[in-house]
Amino acid sequence: MGEGIRSDSLLYLTDEQLRQGIEAMYFAYRGFTADPDRILESMAYGRAHHRAIHFINRAPGTTVTNLLAILGVTKQSLNRVLRTLIEDGLVESRVGKSDRRERNLYLTEDGTSLEHRLSDAQRARMRSAFRDAGPDAVSGFRQVLESMMDGELRRQYKSLRDSGQ
Amino acid sequence: MGEGIRSDSLLYLTDEQLRQGIEAMYFAYRGFTADPDRILESMAYGRAHHRAIHFINRAPGTTVTNLLAILGVTKQSLNRVLRTLIEDGLVESRVGKSDRRERNLYLTEDGTSLEHRLSDAQRARMRSAFRDAGPDAVSGFRQVLESMMDGELRRQYKSLRDSGQ
DNA sequence: ACAATATGTCAGCTTTGTTGACACTCCAAG
DNA sequence: CTTGGAGTGTCAACAAAGCTGACATATTGT
Numbered sequence A, B: 001m002g003e004g005i006r007s008d009s010l011l012y013l014t015d016e017q018l019r020q021g022i023e024a025m026y027f028a029y030r031g032f033t034a035d036p037d038r039i040l041e042s043m044a045y046g047r048a049h050h051r052a053i054h055f056i057n058r059a060p061g062t063t064v065t066n067l068l069a070i071l072g073v074t075k076q077s078l079n080r081v082l083r084t085l086i087e088d089g090l091v092e093s094r095v096g097k098s099d100r101r102e103r104n105l106y107l108t109e110d111g112t113s114l115e116h117r118l119s120d121a122q123r124a125r126m127r128s129a130f131r132d133a134g135p136d137a138v139s140g141f142r143q144v145l146e147s148m149m150d151g152e153l154r155r156q157y158k159s160l161r162d163s164g165q
Numbered sequence C: 001a002c003a004a005t006a007t008g009t010c011a012g013c014t015t016t017g018t019t020g021a022c023a024c025t026c027c028a029a030g
Numbered sequence D: 001c002t003t004g005g006a007g008t009g010t011c012a013a014c015a016a017a018g019c020t021g022a023c024a025t026a027t028t029g030t
Helices: A008-013 A014-040 A048-058 A065-070 A076-088 A110-134 A135-148 A149-163 B008-013 B015-042 B047-058 B064-071 B075-087 B108-135 B133-146 B151-163
Strands: A090-093 A103-107 B091-095 B103-107
Touching: A008 A090, A008 B108, A014 A048, A014 A110, A014 B015, A014 B075, A014 B108, A014 B133, A014 B151, A048 A065, A048 A076, A048 A090, A048 A103, A048 A110, A065 A103, A065 A149, A065 B075, A076 B047, A103 A110, A110 A135, A110 B015, A110 B133, A135 B015, A135 B133, A149 B015, B008 B015, B008 B133, B047 B064, B047 B075, B047 B091, B047 B108, B064 B075, B064 B103, B075 B091, B075 B133, B103 B108, B108 B133
Parallel strands: none
Antiparallel strands: A090 A103, B091 B103
């Protein structure tokens, strides 16, 4: 073994370290979805409903096409989810003002209330993880995740992020 | 607004920061699975097959029950996946030596070869993200993910991690 | 002998994704 | 004003991957 081939600054790039990162991502994502899943399964809903509710709440008045781009599913798949949410009175679909082909989506009071329950649960876990790890770790966490995104997804993530606060 | 209510050290725990963390996790996970998914869809396989292959490779000779505990699915669900992998000659199931009720699972040569293709793709993305973000960020990333796991999952993650290298 | 364990399998159901086809509304350009 | 295309909704059919419940088999340990 030649010395100095692998410098200290590259030690975290060994296959072993990478595999640990992969497994950490897998197990953490299961924790990440566990709390909302528990709430959703008591109703007739699943993760797809949660995602729709999240992003409608995030950008009220968004169109179906925009939601399709963010979620990356087919309109048939999204439509099935939206239909149940509209039927159940959690989402309101208003005909577009300037372009009447578009549908602008909004959460109703009930929809907002469910969104709060779901995001409270998810935020509580995220808050606890952030608190445990500390501000520097949080910054690193965000940096790595952002680098892991696909180009188009990263664009959408940043666009949402910058529209926030 | 009163000054000093929210100290600098807690700024990263605002709902806005937490929501960004949640969305980062969502978009990053899609990037995380994108490359293996592309490889898998060219065959008749899905993510469930990838997970089985990953953990069999990780712990050769593991039993079905152990795999069930790690993956958190029902045996019917896992069995469907394992059956196709065994039929296709990617996984070998050997009767247990000491306890003949158990089945010890191993990757065949073909199974190992597919595992390499999948993990090479996934590691490449992880490596690139790690390199972009730097060692400190990687450490933070791992810390936050570990805190985000459920208790039982964290136990399994650590057990795998410590058995490595 | 008997109970418990590990595994496999059958049937049936759910959620969430997919294609393909088609209709309707509406905007904009010719 | 007609016509093409975009945005939307819906139908049918299907697939992957999870679930429950029930049951069979082999094996182990008491």
